[in-house]
Amino acid sequence: MTLQIPPNSLDLEPPLLLADDPAIVTAAQAAVMGMAGVAPQRIASGREALRHLFAGGGTRRQLVCQPSAAGSSWPALLAAARDPFGQSGIVVVLEDGMPITGIDSVRPHAADLAAALRGQGHAHPAAPPLTDAADLASGLLRGEITVRYQPILRIADHRPVLLEGLARWHRTSTMPVGPDCFVPLAESSGQSRALTEAVADAAFREMAAAPARLGASVTLNLPLALLLERDVLCWLRRLMARHGFPASALVLELTETTPVRDRSALRRALRRLASAGVPVLIDDMGLEDDRAALMELPFAGIKLDRHLVAAMPTSRRARAEVSRLVGRAHLWRMTVTAEGVSDARLWRAVAAAGADHVQGYAVSRPLAAAALPGWAWAWRSRSPMGGVSPRRIAAG
Template identity: 35%
Template sequence: MRVRFGPHPSVIASRRAMARLAAVCYLTGGLVGFLTAWLVPAWEDRAAALAVSSVALIGGVLLVLCGERLSVRGFYGLVFATLALLALQMSSQRGHAEATAAALLLPLLSMFVHAFFDRRATLLADAGIVGLIALAQFAWSALPVAIAATLVCVNGVVAAVTGWLVRAAAEADIDLLTGLPNRRGLVRALRVKLAADRDGTPLTLALLDVEQLVDSAARRGPAAADDLLRGLGQTWSAEAGPAVVARYGDTTFAVLVTGGVTATTALLERLRAAASTAGGFPVGTAGHCAGDTSALLTGRAESALSEARRTGGSSTVHYEDTAGVASQLTAALTAGEFTVVYQPIVDAAEGRVTGAEALVRWIRPGLGPVPPNDFIPDAERSGFIRVLDRWVLRTACQAAASWPRHVATKVTVNVSGQELDQPDYYDQVVAALADSGLPADRLVLEVTESTLDADSAAALDVLRRLRALGIRIAIDDFGTGYSSLSRLHRLPADILKIDRSFVAVLGPTDQEAPVIAAITALARTLGLRTVAEGVEEPHQAALLRRYGCDEIQGWLYGRPGDPELIGAALAGPRTPNHLLTGNR
């Protein structure tokens, strides 16, 4: 097993946060060094000190102006550049107090590393910091022994405290507004109950959507909406007794009941009565089935809540997995019946393979392939889609990590809009990249526009954080049903995927494609790349090229296949590549 010291980000890392903190550190260190060098008249090496301090000031200004453009790897390189700068200062000022002053900046570097990189990525930086202190003491005699020993201890304390705070922030499970468990806290409580209740005691999860009540209160001001949520949390927590009440989302509460449908329905009636607010609210419930994980149960409850929302009013929908769909799909995944295949994505102008889209397939022993249109809806309704999505993500990252590194390439992985609302989705993506060693800029997450709530603050925030790591975001099926310029303007996207329905209508004699022309023109205006799906004929590819479509995918260049085919195509000559057409 290889141990990687790559710059894997922590759960709170974003380019903006890293750039701002790095800029503050550089500007502060440069300003202090510059003023000290200028004001101390007896400084023998004033010129060198001024030069180093000026470099730090310039670096701080550059970080303010364009630091957010740096990748995570770039910030990791900046750490060692800073270490080298401090080493130069300490070496040039050996025997002077200024060497000690430079060394005292090392805890700032340690704090930056442990705030924004995971444990494995901090090992090399920690070794560099301790090594520099040892070098300054034993090779240069630049630091007193007491100062060197104190610095080693201080850096250790800073590293431990910063790392603990970052982990605590990632694992916080209390909603600050209501004092109730948040979604992460609910999942933690659910896992505890699932581990403890081994005697078959019924367990039911209910999700209560109070969005309409909050919107009504918000007309009186944001404080009124917060007061409503806080009041509902306190009232329901007192009324629920041993049941766990949590704030599941911005306007959604969750109640975890030890009991079946009857007990849950009775409790919901009491909660509605205790709310003492005008207007009702929809509720979705789901019961725990043998073998369920927390993700499956919450997924089914969300499916029931979605149905209750469509019904409207104060309806309550209970999800019944009478066919055992979730258990069947879980067993199939465990048995290795699911596989991931890769459809090539081709540069429209040059015809060479530039990457692939990961697609899941289910092959049942003795029955053959199950069409995705048959099992994906069942996976979504049963809540299994989250488990499947994350397995596909990890599998695709592992496969793409083996593709050639000397050429630009990418793997595209589908993610549901509901998945983006999950509190741990960002961590899951970061972990998949870290475990596989795949660089973030080689992963594209594809979100279907119609399933993404463009008004969801949680979904938009996680997309922005993922983009800050270098991951690209593609909007799938653009132009079908839910499209609007206002939605597109709010979505943090890099790529528009042109739906196959617009490609399929392009006939051999067509000389114009106005919809394609409009989409590609819009994408260019917004600075987005375009990828056309479902390209099966040469004349379709020709029209797409004419209108400036950047990339294409479809059976013209091959059906989905093994990842090794993509790797071989990428490793081949960088000329028009038709290696995969034999799979048509």
């Protein structure tokens, strides 16, 4: 049997350069040569830039970009450059002294460009877990909760089937905050409902149109307490109706934070949601997870934890556990999504184990809504199957 695998990105590749102004080209070449001793890789179009930046792979490419040279691809590149969570690696060059709203532009001077490129190479310090519930409440009131979307592909044809909506907190006063820092605070302070509604409202607004969500469904994470609430469908429907989001495009994921103590109540909740056309997945199924018994309930699918997936190439135990989970899920007519698929080796492992879908850096990092069309074009352009240019790798 042969499996089609996206190739790995190359490490230590020189920055890309998209520019046609001779002064910008000269400054960028001098900046990169002075830093790395190699010339930047010239590219001819914004679409070529999209192919390099958005078509999967865990290694980030840096891009020095003259906006006017990007053509029709500029909106997608701008969305990526503006995203404080995306780490796009895009350095935008200031043209004609005109600043660009929402982004820092760099003067076309070698020293300025070199400083910007070096600055992107420094990791920002991780934000500590937050403990002030009032701070989170204020952020919710100010509308600071945003959503990033990570595409999930069907292995059979490399096409997007789901977009996982991931909460981010874009604070106005300090650095952006990832979910590991504020979701536990929301749960411990009784703000899970408010946080989930904020995420759902943003996702339904941004993803209401089928082209915006690439024709895929959107998945949202729900903690157990919210999933069990009898009015969960009421407020979900209210938010969907507000933005014209179709209920048929919604999928929920049960998070792993709370153990299930009343399986009968969960079964009833799943049936209510299923009767309304809203499937539910079990998120982050790990090695010897005691939640495996939940697979007897009417879930639509499971997602394999990224740590379990990462262990597969070197751990016979992990491979056996994945095979067991996949077999059991398929017996119950559930789909299996492998999370954390960051390279060809992991793609091959989960495909050989029978997983249905893949999610991870080999497909895409989480993206702002405005960047999704650029990612989709880049992904489709690399292969007639709608994925990256495939390498055929024999699997035993």
